[in-house]
Amino acid sequence: MTDVDLKGKRPISPHVQHSAYKVTFSMATSISHRLSGSALYAGMFFLASWLIALAMGPEAFDFVQSLWGSILGRLVLFCFTWAMMHHMLGGIRHFIWDIPAMMEKPQIEFLYVATVVGGIVLTLILWIIGYAVM
Incomplete structure (x- = not known):
């Protein structure tokens, strides 16, 4: 093993309550995917x-x-219903990435937005259909 001094040179992860910590859309989508799984x-x-x-x-x-x-x-x-739709679309998003496809930053951001908007739209469509046939 080499005699490299790593003390003080290691990156420090910011704490959640740190003022410089920025919540990103990808982070919020990931958290909502986990919460929707728990809700299901x-x-x-x-x-x-x-x-x-x-x-x-x-x-x-x-x-x-x-x-x-x-x-x-x-x-x-x-x-x-929203949790089901959001979680399903999040799973499809991860399946697309497992292929791997749509791995460029603009495509990734599109998939994040499509997951959130698609979950809301599909939920509304299902409820409109449900009330129509009731």
Whole structure:
């Protein structure tokens, strides 16, 4: 091993609360992808409760259906739908990068924006279709 003095020459990672630390769009998209994955994990409990109530009979199903039909229940379902769409598009983005394709900076930034905008647009389209067939 060489006698190189590395003390004091190593880069120091900035702390999150450091004033010079800048939140980038790619960082925010990555964090939202992780949060949407966690939200999907938690949301499966609500889907399971609906399926269990369906198996238990009409009274249990009507109770759970009234919870999901309320304003708060629909807001939770709307957020769950957004989490599914955002997480799915984030997965497609990572699949594209695994190919590897669209690896230039402008293309990468386009994929970040497409993930966020696409998640919102797909969620709205699904809910519009859902209300149209209801």
